[in-house]
Amino acid sequence: MSNEVSRRDFLNLIAALGGSSALIQAGTALGLMPGAAQAAEFNMPVGSGNGKSAVILGAGISGLCAAYELMKAGYQVTVLEASHRAGGRVMTVRHGDLIDEIGNRQYCEFDDEPHMYFNAGAARIPSTHKHVLDYCEELGVELEVFINENKSAYFQDDNMLGGKPIRNGEFSTHVRGFLAELFAKNFDEAELSQSFSRSEMETLIGVVRSFGDLDAQMKYSGSLRAGYAKGGFLEHGTPKEVIALKELVQGRFMREALTANEGETGPILMQPVGGMDMIIKGFLRPLGDRVQYRAMVRSVQVGNDRVSVAYEQNGERHNIEADYCFNCIPSHLMTGIPNNFPSDYLEAMSYIRRGEAYKAAFQAKTRFWEKEGIYGGISWINAPIRQVWYPPHGIHKAKGVVLAAYDYGGGMYFTNMSQEERLEAALAQGEKIHPNYRQQVEKGITIAWHRMNHMLGCSARWPRDFSTGWTHHEENLYHRLQQSVNGRHYFIGDQVSQHSAWQESAILSTHWALRDMLGQQQNQALNSQVSGTVAG
């Protein structure tokens, strides 16, 4: 028997792949292009909050956004934040900063320079995230371009090329070439010609040829797109040797090579100059001392007209009453705080799980990646560290900060390691890409978001089964949680969105809540006006 696969086998194969591929589709389809139908500009009526008060629980970006908009509208605003800092999962780590991971508190020892920072949480702003960008503009947060995909960065997989790293551009050029050749060979001209004219077919064939940089016989025999073996300027470039598809397919990066530029990270990406928390600082400037730190919420009681919040600060218990409460405390922590929420509201909160995410970073003694022609972007490795990020800012300065691990898969690989073990693992895996990595980096820091004090988890996770998407039950729970309690308490944050882990979702959850509050206020005003008219 040959290892030939029949058409039936082939179709079965496709069907069988449905499950895992649906997962991929869900993953890559999360992002994207500027929507035609984005929500209209959000503005609270000026003075509409005069004489009213609001308490905001949590100084994550949704909470700060709520506080800022309410303050502008005239509300008396208090923000209670449990930790020593604002920003939640928007966190930039610099010289002297504390990473308050339970069981692994660290102080950052990077050099004290503006470009020597590490965005330990949010790190990219897609240009399609209009509301984040609008706040950057309004708050005077300067932006610069972030680099995600870089053809000069590497793919490394022990199963491919004997573990030798290969430049993204070389790898993806060969993949494109061989796929185009396969496609060209199997184009069914008879079928095509039923739909397309000769000139349209010429265009299609030209596109395939151009996609793969095929030769005139529609064969892939190497391409200068993969890089010059030699020459290229004074003398003609000589193409690098072709690597067989059979070899390329052994690694796990074929999909990445063809889709890195798609999805949420496909649009232009930006970062604030000096660190992602410049957005947090932008919100904090006008809010001033309205933000209380190390204020642990102990009770939330929602009445018909007011919300009463008890909290502890400096060992003392305080009570605050306000007309409204906007709450971005992580759901799994909020359910443990005494409250009088309705049971369906609590059920929804309890349903949300949290992702685990782990990052590590090093200070690099020199910008060794630039000497290798890498300016920003990501190297991918088939190992627990998954990625190495090179900073797109501070080009040609003496030093820089590299992201040394980004495990967003929820694995516990790094979590239970000691700090020394974590750093050693990052070095051992990183030097598969950069042989003298170990000599080049120092002062490593790590962060396991699921162990961070006052957070104990990363992004909210709603659907239990990503391959099938949201169930009807999940939709119901979500929409219940989005609604208020008595028009007085709103749950906010990316946890109250169907696309978590992005600042845009957190901000939009706040806008939704504020809009709903305004709508309810208007209804009440209308009702009392009607009653007044009747009474008069």
Add this chain to the structure above:
Amino acid sequence: MSNEVSRRDFLNLIAALGGSSALIQAGTALGLMPGAAQAAEFNMPVGSGNGKSAVILGAGISGLCAAYELMKAGYQVTVLEASHRAGGRVMTVRHGDLIDEIGNRQYCEFDDEPHMYFNAGAARIPSTHKHVLDYCEELGVELEVFINENKSAYFQDDNMLGGKPIRNGEFSTHVRGFLAELFAKNFDEAELSQSFSRSEMETLIGVVRSFGDLDAQMKYSGSLRAGYAKGGFLEHGTPKEVIALKELVQGRFMREALTANEGETGPILMQPVGGMDMIIKGFLRPLGDRVQYRAMVRSVQVGNDRVSVAYEQNGERHNIEADYCFNCIPSHLMTGIPNNFPSDYLEAMSYIRRGEAYKAAFQAKTRFWEKEGIYGGISWINAPIRQVWYPPHGIHKAKGVVLAAYDYGGGMYFTNMSQEERLEAALAQGEKIHPNYRQQVEKGITIAWHRMNHMLGCSARWPRDFSTGWTHHEENLYHRLQQSVNGRHYFIGDQVSQHSAWQESAILSTHWALRDMLGQQQNQALNSQVSGTVAG
């Protein structure tokens, strides 16, 4: 008879496309990835020029690079530049600057702010252009990321979608989807299975599916990668309606959509902060008054030991003698200046033709593109202006400068227009992409490089027939011109490279010449040492 195309027709079609596709291949294959075998670091021995002199003709980047390296090595250096400015085709236009186009002199009226500039010539530095980047580092030229491809920018073609512009990301997602579907349908599993195991085939199928974002039946039925019709954050995103391949194929941008990220502009691109001529200013700082402006060369005579150059400045004729001459005067102008070059050297110079290139720019009253979610990048239009570039710098500032036309095809469409006609054409074509473009832009400037004073042409063009590449004759001419005259006169610039129109080539031509000079000096020293030994 149906319009069915037979396999023979199909193969003929591919063969027939060979000519034009080879052209495309030549065009896309010009760039690329970091070469493993780049030339070693270039360093002139310190003090090696003490007591020696050099005259440099032309203050283009190759000339300035030569002057800088020679000066560092101890040479007495003079640079003669015909125009009022240094930089040649590295030219940044700002408030008050003169564009010295013959018959169309203009002064730039942009607002006088650091980010309000227009790179009228060189505008992008690929991260693979190591030597340009090295000089930026050495000369303290600050770099930032440049954006080329932007999925939020537009494609517009009157022949497609009734002329309605479409976002790059929407267009290219549909193209990828339909191509992947076609490919999947025609995959020959029997053939594949001869080379690939079942698990390898699974990977390949998964790659195709992922490439096109196909559904479980390997059909393209739309993708969120094309953008949200609505939702996307608080609610699930709804995909945009699919546009039929039959419609997409009517435009001329299918290739661009799939290959914009390949070739010379595929690597990370950078630009100096504040304008490309920051590199020129970087070279000029240490050179000081060694650069003479408005100095028109009238004669170049190469002797055995010296070079004698006559030039005119302020109406007076001067003569300068030097040990060496490095000459980056455009070849077609140099052949018109009295000289005593050997005939084969002159033949090579005369052979080089020049490209035509035309650019236009406007000051924009607001950064209207950012309101459309476009942060940097290029919109493509099937019209003579070809491209609109949005600045990647100055994000969210009040104004910006847009490139309003870039006709690099050598057409004469804009050349013979009056300035008013040129600007009107840019407006009329640009408003096909941005309906209120005309109201948004002002203070247009234009530049036809082939009419620029002291240049009269853009990049060098060596091969007469791009589809067949360089002929043997052309190779011979090129290598003759690269050689010196008497070891005393070197012709430099991107015109003495096989990859013109890039600063990297210009710099490498200078390095080649300096290395050759050093080699000849060493040989002479060795010879005279030997003679000395014999005489002794």
